[in-house]
Amino acid sequence: MGNPEAIAFRPIGQNCFAGFIQTLQFKNRMKIAVSACLLGEKVRYDGKDKKNSFIVDELSKIATLIPFCPENLAFKTPREPISIVKIDNEFHIISNETKRDLTKILEEQAKKELLRLKKEKIDAIIFKSKSPSCALGSTDIFDRNKIYKGNGIFAKMCKEEFQNIPMIEEIDLKKREEFLKKLNSKNSFFLKN
Numbered sequence: 001m002g003n004p005e006a007i008a009f010r011p012i013g014q015n016c017f018a019g020f021i022q023t024l025q026f027k028n029r030m031k032i033a034v035s036a037c038l039l040g041e042k043v044r045y046d047g048k049d050k051k052n053s054f055i056v057d058e059l060s061k062i063a064t065l066i067p068f069c070p071e072n073l074a075f076k077t078p079r080e081p082i083s084i085v086k087i088d089n090e091f092h093i094i095s096n097e098t099k100r101d102l103t104k105i106l107e108e109q110a111k112k113e114l115l116r117l118k119k120e121k122i123d124a125i126i127f128k129s130k131s132p133s134c135a136l137g138s139t140d141i142f143d144r145n146k147i148y149k150g151n152g153i154f155a156k157m158c159k160e161e162f163q164n165i166p167m168i169e170e171i172d173l174k175k176r177e178e179f180l181k182k183l184n185s186k187n188s189f190f191l192k193n
Helices: 014-022 053-061 070-075 103-120 153-161 170-186
Strands: 024-026 030-035 063-068 082-087 090-095 124-127 139-143 146-150 167-169 189-191
Touching (some): 070 103, 124 170
Parallel strands (some): 082 139
Antiparallel strands (some): 139 146
């Protein structure tokens, strides 16, 4: 079948990507950790989900999808929305309504999720954008009189722990081909004849 490393990727549009997925044959079935709300699980603070059809309908054909949600573990669903607030050069998780500091509770559950994903030997992670737990550079960080974008608490832990695996937010899945190229470095795949 040739050298899997020698595959040349061609630019493809979103409409033909589903067909492209079907032409892939992976050496080993990958394990991709995914924010649970993107898989259709109703674990968001408001009791809803953010199901992503590409992940559920297409990516699931080539990978085992492993859900995670440290916020749901820490606070259950539904729950008060939370934000990341920088206080004295440290990041804190603060409830938006009661203004309680929930940092320790969320960090404890995030560490448990991290250990679980380590045991799963995951190949990649797909995070929910804008989440104070799971965002990969897109959540608001409140710092006195300014707001800037940064990583969620759990995403930050994952970046430190899983330095050699591809990570992406669902909003960046329009860069699907790039994501699959990164997966290729972890798990060789080749086109079917």
